[in-house]
Amino acid sequence: MNTDKELTGAQIVLEALKEQEVDTIFGYPGGAVLPIYDAIFGQNFLKHVLVRAEAGAVHAAEGYARSSGEVGVLLVTSGPGATNVVTGLTDALMDSIPIVCITGQVPTHLIGTDAFQECDTTGITRPCTKYNYLVKDISKLSEIIHEAFEIARSGRPGPVLIDIPKNIQLQKTIYKSRKDINFRPHRIKSGSTEISKDFIESLVSHIKSSVKPVLYVGGGCLNSGLKASEELIKFAELTNIPVTTTLHGLGCYPGNGKLSIGMLGMHGTYEANLAMHNCDLMINVGARFDDRITGRLDAFSPNSTKFHFDIDKSSINKNVNVDFSTNTDIAHALSALNLYIESNNIEFNHNQISNWWGEIKEWQNTNCLNYEQGDEIIKPQHAIARLNELTKDRETIVTTEVGQHQMWAAQYFQFNKPNSWITSGGLGTMGFGMPAAIGAQMANPDALVIDIAGEASFLMNIQEIATAVQYKLPIKIFILNNEYMGMVRQWQELMHGSRYSESYVDALPDFVKLAESFHAVGLRAKNLSELDDTISEMKSINRPVIVDIWVDKKENVFPMIPSGAAHNEMLLSKYDKEKPENQEKGKVLV
């Protein structure tokens, strides 16, 4: 491309995406983005995936980003196109997913006149993006797009929105290449790559004296890249410290690794939560002390010295005060830590924590994830366990919707490497999973991509099955169908006297026929004897499949730390009569 040639704003968008090596964009056309769609027509480096509603585009971009480590990109029109992505942008902000969202806007001379499909996109999205732009001057367009990508992926990643008025898309100027742009450092805010020696020395000396240490690993480790995960595994093995992960941290340390004690938090394992409660040293690697993790704050891990690795300074001391912290990027921090340990021949006495491991083993013996699978009705936990078992031969990526099925997926599916688990953790967006699966399948054409879903969540973005069919994406929608908004029903049972107000999902569609009407494949398992065969059949079909698994309608997710309770007050099962006293207090929490 002759860089001295004048291009239209729309062509500049495409040129910048090309230079950013973007090969996939999710989008939905409309009046205010037609010039960009015109530029997409007839080019061949960029594959456009036409979603069926803009919400699908943003979740697909999230799934793409999470499963590839690249920035996810989407393109939508002004007004309703932009407002429809607000939920997804908020989701990406909460879960630190790098997204660039391009929106069309009415021409600059019409801004402020309540023009057709006009809305204050930058105003609406300011609190739900890491940053956003309204482009009013064509000469700044190239620089803005490139800066948007830098901002989206640097430091704690997040969504960036660029609002481009239609007349700017049609004006002409000379394209400015990324390499000719001097980014202003205060605007990019990359994480530090240097870590203080004091922090490392303090940590090492605390580990040496600790008899009850625990590693608490979150999504920040994932965002720091595969190297972070490798260094984490190495560090854990050098020190023999038990590892618990958050919902987003699953896979950073292998679920089948010998030091893994499972997920922690509201529906975490008994051993993980008790280890957190009783530890004397907590090493937080890229987690943010979310309320789903800590339970009651004044009873959270009362006797531990806390170290916190987090690239985001505002995560330090936000919910829980810590004793030592670093804002160094985790891959660099852990790598420096491991190097320090090895080059100084520091040996950790694993015997020192053998009693601690003994205690943990005892907690593990309670077998907190136990369930009783009868002869006929499929237990949802069993459905996930079998899905896990029967897909071990394939490179599998799991996405989820939000609710009980999401927690069972986290508990009963084993994640042994990073980027194979994509879920909406912070915002908890129902309808996330299927479009996210579409994005993940676009980025990983050979992987087996499964959206573990509930029937209620699935209905929220059901239109996207048409997208999967159109692009021949063989995603699997694995519905644990209990005819309820299960998690709502569970909370109503536990905290609202079993008054199941509006949580029963009446008039459900026939999911098999529904699949067929979309030209996808529908399968169903009504009882235990059909489960394995249905999963195997699902796997063998190289097309989008909706699998309707009829599960026990009354099953609840356990263990559970009720809202407002402490880690050592968890309910182990429905047979657990020792309910915490402050149940009423918990009612006001979410």
Add this chain to the structure above:
Amino acid sequence: MSDASVYPEPSNTFKNSKRNVLSLIVDNEPGILARIVGLFSGRGYNIEALNVTVVDIKENLSRITLETIGEEKVIEQIIAHLEKLVPVHSAINLADLNESYEAEISLIKISYENNEQNNKALALADIYRTRTVSKKEGIVIYEISGTSERVNKFLDDLNGINGIKVEIVRSGPIGLGV
């Protein structure tokens, strides 16, 4: 009344005070104030006073000075969140500096009914070394500058005069470290 000495003795007031006056340097771009204000309202913090002005035309920078309330940890959080905003160059709490100086300017309109009231107000205005910016029958506008505390005291004293009406505009505190 005196036109001289409108600026009282400077004082190093922020350090060790319980006030949190934050000083920010930001890119002067559309939406920057909305970003700052949105951060405060969205996270449940309060802005007690706010001042925004372009301070560097060449580099296109503005200085935002704002007063907020909160425990030390809350203020640390606010600063960490402010520093994360893309157009923010720096955010400091003036109270954290060893030496910083404060000023505020205020215009105060007094409407009086009789000469006794006016004389009382005049006497106070003289004590506080204000400047008279406008004087008409029944209405005087004074200008006072100095620390917020000084402005507060002047206002308290004025409010002690029975029967006058006081209308106020204040710039809010601004400050600069040494």
